[in-house]
């Protein structure tokens with residue numbers, strides 16, 4: 001049995017929201033949007049005081065349900081699992 005994997009058109013800009021044609025696996029509502037969020041990831045250990053903190057920021061797709069507010073990073077909330 002194959003899992004249903006919807007075609008996802010990921011947003012291309014921060015703050016852009018793309019509706020996802022899949023039901024929320026937590027509340028069943030068809031009101032899921034995919035949005036990009038910027039997430040900073042610390043790199044390495046802390047430097048000496050006075051040094052610039054080093055971090056790399058990357059964007060992650062978030063599947064956010066408008067009905068129950070559940071958000072899943074980097075996955076589609078409509079998928080099983």
Ligand SMILES: [Zn+2]
Nearest residue numbers: 024027065068
């Ligand atoms: Zn939901």
